[in-house]
Amino acid sequence: GPVFAIVGRPNVGKSTLFNRLTGSRRSIVGDEPGITRDRIYGEVRWNGHTARLVDTGGIVPDDEALIPSEIFRQARVALEEANAIVMVVDGRTELxxxxxxxxxxxxxxxxxxxxxxxxIDTVALDATAENFRRIGIHNLVPISAEHGHNIGDLLDEVFAVLPFGNEEAE
Ligand code: GDP
Incomplete structure (x- = not known):
């Protein structure tokens, strides 16, 4: 079935969002011993559909040279199998x-x-939004993972692009 991935730097709220979207329907998958945080899968149900969610863990592209290796070592599988990607940023911190x-x-x-x-329970969106629009990201959804604001909007947008095929709604 369809899969979408959560990606983002540490402390932006990935785990909080993951937990909110999946409840306790999750499993930890580790295929590379020694990597501190392996991929975690969960199940998200929305509007009668079920998708799998994968948390790619901490991708920390602090050093430009490390970006490809970090992405492709830790998160390659997750990103390759994902039908859509949710990048989480902390609206409080400067981009x-x-x-x-x-x-x-x-x-x-x-x-x-x-x-x-x-x-967004703590911040105004404008500056962050403008910065990302400038590099070509227009699908912005302001959320509060902790308080649940706009989580339904996010799921509406993501589920609209997932390939559910002819599967019948449950
Ligand atoms: P991760 O490292 O990206 O998985 O981030 P966590 O989910 O562990 O969250 C990092 C911190 O941000 C924690 O202290 C959370 O309680 C806090 N946090 C997460 N979501 C929100 C939110 O919507 N609003 C606020 N104010 N804090 C949040």
């Missing part, structure tokens, strides 16, 4: 180069990319 680098890399996959601007 940093690593965020832009990561976003550009994700855009290159050609997969539907949604930018979840998290923690």
């Amino acid at each position: 940093a180069a690593p965020d832009i680098d990561l976003a550009r890399l994700l855009l290159k996959t050609g997969k539907p990319l949604f930018l979840a601007v998290n923690k």
Whole structure:
């Protein structure tokens, strides 16, 4: 069935969002011993459809030279199998180069990319939104993973692009 992935730097709220979307329907998958955080899969049910969600763990492209290796070592499988990607950023922090680098890399996959601007319970969206629009990301959804704001909007947008085929709604 369809799969979508959560990607983002540490502390932006990926785990909080993952837990909110999946509840306790999850499993930890590790195929490379020694990597601190393996991929975690969960199940998301929305509007009668079920998709799998994969949390790619901490991708930390702090050093430009490390971006490909980090992405492709830790998250390659997740990104390859994903039908859509949700990049999470912390709306409170100023947009940093690593965020832009990561976003550009994700855009290159050609997969539907949604930018979840998290923690909007604490911040105004405008500056962050403008920065990402400038590099070509227009699918912005302001959310609060912790408080649940706009989670339905995010799921509406993501599920609209997932390939459910002719599967009947449950
Ligand atoms: P991860 O490292 O990306 O998985 O981030 P976590 O899910 O562990 O969250 C990092 C911190 O941000 C935690 O202290 C969360 O409680 C906090 N956090 C997550 N979502 C929100 C939110 O919507 N609003 C606020 N104010 N804090 C949040």
